[in-house]
Amino acid sequence: MSAAQLPTRRDEAWKYSDLRAAVGAEAVGLREAPDVIERLAPRTDVLNLARGETRVVVERLDAETGVEAIAQDWRVAEGAALVRVVLQTGAAIGLSLARVELAAGARLQQFVLAEGGKLARVETHIVAGEGAEVELNGVYMCAAGRHADLTSIITHADPNGATRQLIKGVVRKGGRGVFQGKIVVAPRAQKTDARQYHHGMLLEDGAEIFAKPELMIHADDVQCAHGNTAGGLDESALFYMRARGVPEATARALLIEAFLLEAIPSDLPGEAREEIESRIRAWLAEARA
Amino acid sequence: MFEVKDLRVNVGGAEIIKGLNLAVPAGETHAIMGPNGSGKSTLAYALSGRDGYEVIQGAATLAGEDLLALEPEARAAKGLFLSFQYPVEIPGLSVIAFLKAALNAQRQARGLEPMPAPELLKLMRAKAASLKIDPEMLKRPLNVGFSGGEKKRFEALQMAVLEPRFAILDETDSGLDIDALKIVAENVNALRAPDRAMLVITHYQRLLDYIRPDKVHVLAKGRIVASGGPDLALELEREGYDKYLRAA
Numbered sequence: 452m453s454a455a456q457l458p459t460r461r462d463e464a465w466k467y468s469d470l471r472a473a474v475g476a477e478a479v480g481l482r483e484a485p486d487v488i489e490r491l492a493p494r495t496d497v498l499n500l501a502r503g504e505t506r507v508v509v510e511r512l513d514a515e516t517g518v519e520a521i522a523q524d525w526r527v528a529e530g531a532a533l534v535r536v537v538l539q540t541g542a543a544i545g546l547s548l549a550r551v552e553l554a555a556g557a558r559l560q561q562f563v564l565a566e567g568g569k570l571a572r573v574e575t576h577i578v579a580g581e582g583a584e585v586e587l588n589g590v591y592m593c594a595a596g597r598h599a600d601l602t603s604i605i606t607h608a609d610p611n612g613a614t615r616q617l618i619k620g621v622v623r624k625g626g627r628g629v630f631q632g633k634i635v636v637a638p639r640a641q642k643t644d645a646r647q648y649h650h651g652m653l654l655e656d657g658a659e660i661f662a663k664p665e666l667m668i669h670a671d672d673v674q675c676a677h678g679n680t681a682g683g684l685d686e687s688a689l690f691y692m693r694a695r696g697v698p699e700a701t702a703r704a705l706l707i708e709a710f711l712l713e714a715i716p717s718d719l720p721g722e723a724r725e726e727i728e729s730r731i732r733a734w735l736a737e738a739r740a
Numbered sequence: 741m742f743e744v745k746d747l748r749v750n751v752g753g754a755e756i757i758k759g760l761n762l763a764v765p766a767g768e769t770h771a772i773m774g775p776n777g778s779g780k781s782t783l784a785y786a787l788s789g790r791d792g793y794e795v796i797q798g799a800a801t802l803a804g805e806d807l808l809a810l811e812p813e814a815r816a817a818k819g820l821f822l823s824f825q826y827p828v829e830i831p832g833l834s835v836i837a838f839l840k841a842a843l844n845a846q847r848q849a850r851g852l853e854p855m856p857a858p859e860l861l862k863l864m865r866a867k868a869a870s871l872k873i874d875p876e877m878l879k880r881p882l883n884v885g886f887s888g889g890e891k892k893r894f895e896a897l898q899m900a901v902l903e904p905r906f907a908i909l910d911e912t913d914s915g916l917d918i919d920a921l922k923i924v925a926e927n928v929n930a931l932r933a934p935d936r937a938m939l940v941i942t943h944y945q946r947l948l949d950y951i952r953p954d955k956v957h958v959l960a961k962g963r964i965v966a967s968g969g970p971d972l973a974l975e976l977e978r979e980g981y982d983k984y985l986r987a988a
Contacts, residue, residue, distance in 0.1 A: 686791070691828040694788050695842035695898065696816035696849065705841055709832030709881075 454479060458487055467629040467661040468600045473544055473570035479518050488548035488574055492522035500531040500557075507534040507720050512545035512571065520546040527551065532558040536723045537573050539564065539599070540730070545571040553583035555609070562719055563589035564727050566734065567597030567626060574602040581609035587616040588714045590727075592734050593626030593658075600629035607640040614645040619714040621707055623738060624657035633665040636673055643673040651681040652710060654738070704735045741766035741937045742906045747798035749779075749786040749962075756782040758962035760798070762939075764906070764955075769938040771948055773973060774959035775981040780941045781825060783959070784910040788822040789815055802906050816842075817849030819905030823895040823912055830882040835894065838882045839864060839901055846902065867900040871927050888915025896924045900931060907931070908939045913947035925950030945977035960984045 454474050458465040470487065481490045489495055500506055512519055519541065527533050531554070539545050545568045551559055557580065563573045579585055591599040605614050620628040630649045651660035660681045668675055684706060692702035711731050715724060742764040749757035756779045764770045774780050786793040787800055789812035800807045807815050830838060844854040855863075865875050871893050883891050892915055899907055909928065913921055928938070928951055940951055948956070948970065956972040957964045958981070965984045966972065 685828075688828050688830055690790050690812065691824065691830070692838075692842070693812040694790075694816060694822050694824075695838075695902070696813050696846035697841050698813045698845060699811070701841065701845065702813075705833060705837075706830070709830065711832075713832040 454481070456481065457490075464602070464631075467627075467631070467663075468570055468572055468598065470570060470572075473598075474518060477518055477544070484522070486522070486548055486550075486574075486576075488520055488546040488572065489522040491518055491546060492520035492548070495522040495524060497524045498526070500525070500527045500533055502528045503530045504528070505532040505534070507536075507723075509536045509538065509723060510547065512537070512539040512547055512568075512573075513541040514543040514545060515541050516543050518544040518546070521548070523549045525549060525551040527553050527557040527559065529554045530556045532560070534720065535559065535561045536719070536727075537561070537563040537565075538726070538730070539568070539571045539573060540566045541571075542568050542597075544569050547573045548576075549574070550576045551578070553577065553579045553585070555581040556583065558584045560586045560716065560719070561588070562716065562723070562727070563601055564730060565589065565591040565599035565601060566730070567591065567593040567599035567628070569596075570598045570600070572600035572602060575604075577603070577605045579605065579607050579609070579612040579614070582611040583609075584612070585614040585616075586716060587614065588716060589618045590711050590714050590731065591618070591620035591622075591628045591630075592711070592731070593620070593622045593628050594734075594738070595623055595625030598627045598629070600631070602629070602631040604633045604635065605645070606635040606637065607643040607645065608637045609639060610641045610643070612640060612643050614643075614647070616647040617714045618649045619711050620649075620651045620660065621654055621711065622651065622658035622660055624655040627659040627661070629661045631663045633667065634675070634677075636666075636668045636670050636675065638669045641670050641672045643670065643675070645673070645675045647677040649679045650710075652707065653681060653683055654707070700739055704739055708732065708735055741803055742939070743799075743801050744787070745799045747783075747786070747800060748796045749782055750794040750796050751782055751792060755796075756962055757786065760959075760963055762957065762964060764937040764939055766937055767932075767934045768954040769932065769940060769951065770955045770957060771940045771942060771953035771973060772957050772959050772964075773942055773976055775985065776943070778959045779962045780943075780959055781910055784822055784825075784908050784941060787908060788812055788820060813845065814849065816902075816904075817846045821899055821902060821904030821907040823892075823899060823907065823909040825911040825914060827883050827891040827895055829884045831884050832881055834880060835878045835882050835897075836861070836864060839898060842898070843902060864897070864901055867897055870930070871897055871900070872923055873897060889917060889920040892916050892924055893920065896927045900927060903931070905935065906937050906939070908941065910941045911943065912940070913942060913944065921947065922950060945973045948973045958984050960987075
């Protein structure tokens, strides 16, 4: 296979992230595999969680040059819980694909922090069994020249599952944020309770956010809600803070920080949470400078 | 202490405040009453420096210092406080974090060290207790999901912690039931001091039963058209604003 077989923007799943153009002349080897990112990854790791097991993993995409790609197949057995934190920070092409199979009563808590790269995409495909719980939050923050893409497909295959998804992002001039989130509720997945929210903030003129939320509901006794917004900073909140004495630049930073921190689950392991928060603060400090 | 001279304010190209004069001496509390659309909130926003409220003429000084040339945050640091008619929800920022940022920014602007965190927390808890605010609420995001009455209590809390020299209370009574109104009024009254002045903006007399003003001004069509003692508020409650609207 050659790079010419990578998707272009004509491919629906990649219409906001032009992978072929980004990879361009990079010397990459491609494997035969069902998913695009998998073809670029050196291997596909198969990872199993035993019944009732809890595991916390932190993955890093931090390469500054070339193409860095990770592909994983997770099988999470009955009642097991996977806590997955993905930190994408490198300026290069950073790609992560995880396919996660949740057995009955299994749980996935995922949090992605993406600073974007030449092209960065964190893609998650989940198939949730009976009563499985999915929490799929994330934050993207893109400076000039950075492109971050959070893509997910959650399929509730069996009854009584739940999804909570909250993605927040901020983008500066010349940066691009992408959110594609699909939730599929299969005909037999009655009593599914799914909520998906994406809120993007354009910090400057010339920032771009593309969002494609999709709910495909094939069962009739379900609760599904979704919300999607993209806009600027709340000017009334900004004035409120300034009227209390907080200088404009500090007020902006505090409001953006508060906006982003809302997406971080309070029960995320302390170390991961601290690293995420400090990365967000560092990014905002740089944005202020 | 606080003086406004011949103030004219445009909003969206229309003149809303049309030559307003006002003086509130130190130690006094004045009330501005007026019908809807008379310019009450415009006055409050223009004095605190909100974008879109364009001062085209006039002056506003606090203790002799010009306010109108300053950014909103600098006005606050000089001691100006606006209690908002509609306090803004700040998702993700706790009451504690918000007040800490505000107080320490003001202290920094005045050349003071930040207040140590334990001292600040103690101060907030004490002020919250006197406003009958559950201390647990201090950890919640500011105003998010608060009732109208709770929001007004938190405005009073912020005022008590920030200790401004001049406070403008814009329709503080709206959204408050009678018990909450009494509590908020008690706390506002507790802040009365010889070196502090207040301006209470209200539509109704009710609030003035609890925060007794030294003077009452009637605002109609962008100007103060009458001034008097507390009895003026009672007269307005009885007879309405018609007389003043016709004269304005």
